[in-house]
Amino acid sequence: MSEAGVLIDTVVLRARGVRRSFPQGTGRVEVLRGVDLAVSAGEVVTLSGPSGSGKSALFSVLCGFDEPDAGEVLILGEPMSPMVAWHVVSVLPQAMGLADELTLAENVALPLRLAPGEVAARLGDVDGRVTELLTTLQVDHLAERYPSEVSFGQQQRVALARALAIRPRLLLADEPTAHLDHEMVGAVLGLLHEAAGDGTCVLLSTHDDEVRAAADRRLRIVDGLVTEG
Numbered sequence: 001m002s003e004a005g006v007l008i009d010t011v012v013l014r015a016r017g018v019r020r021s022f023p024q025g026t027g028r029v030e031v032l033r034g035v036d037l038a039v040s041a042g043e044v045v046t047l048s049g050p051s052g053s054g055k056s057a058l059f060s061v062l063c064g065f066d067e068p069d070a071g072e073v074l075i076l077g078e079p080m081s082p083m084v085a086w087h088v089v090s091v092l093p094q095a096m097g098l099a100d101e102l103t104l105a106e107n108v109a110l111p112l113r114l115a116p117g118e119v120a121a122r123l124g125d126v127d128g129r130v131t132e133l134l135t136t137l138q139v140d141h142l143a144e145r146y147p148s149e150v151s152f153g154q155q156q157r158v159a160l161a162r163a164l165a166i167r168p169r170l171l172l173a174d175e176p177t178a179h180l181d182h183e184m185v186g187a188v189l190g191l192l193h194e195a196a197g198d199g200t201c202v203l204l205s206t207h208d209d210e211v212r213a214a215a216d217r218r219l220r221i222v223d224g225l226v227t228e229g
């Protein structure tokens with residue numbers, strides 16, 4: 001049991017027999033050919049594979065943004081949907097989706113301000129949580145700037161802070177370290193393991209061997225299937 005009272009080892013995310021094809025030329029190409037996977041509370045798991053192997057396609061299906069042609073994705077035993085609450089599933093897509101009209105600090109605070117009362121009460125002091133995350137990711141000095149006023153890598157760190165602020169049951173992050181230097185990759189890995197220690201289930205796609213080495217478990221996507229290793 002974690003401090004947050006979450007049962008470590010509970011399967012949070014499960015995919016069974018997921019298939020997805022896309023139009024190509026006059027036919028279709030099947031990118032996901034029956035993906036099975038299970039990721040549990042308290043673990044940091046990476047998903048890797050060559051460019052074009054289907055990581056983003058799988059990620060979209062796992063998030064509920066895209067419908068599989070066959071198979072199912074379950075979050076805590078229920079069908080995944082893009083409408084699942086932010087404190088249950090927090091998604092960090094490659095296109096980070098920061099709100100342009102909000103400052104960086106306001107962006108990070110947004111899920112906390114939108115959270116249902118009992119979730120907000122559990123999370124405590126919003127401003128303190130925002131400052132802590134921005135400081136760990138070394139963007140606290142930019143808190144009052146807008147996304148268009150900072151670099152891509154800084155936006156990526158803010159998007160990660162926003163995704164973690166609410167202490168979700170599941171964090172799905174598509175290449176969250178792609179634009180970060182070695183020191184920042186270390187800081188991000190620290191935060192991901194801290195979240196896992198609090199019971200969050202973390203699944204991230206990555207090309208980075210340092211990130212893979214730091215994971216609790218590694219998945220690969222090969223020929224449209226997901227395997228361990």
Ligand SMILES: Nc1ncnc2c1ncn2[C@@H]1O[C@H](COP(=O)(O)OP(=O)(O)OP(=O)(O)O)[C@@H](O)[C@H]1O
Pocket residue numbers: 022023031049050051052053054055056057058
């Ligand atoms: N919406 C779509 N329409 C048509 N083809 C698509 C679509 N989405 C993905 N594909 C195809 O599916 C394959 C897998 O793409 P995907 O973006 O999932 O790869 P990836 O492993 O994430 O690659 P990268 O590491 O370069 O980001 C590619 O051949 C891509 O062209």
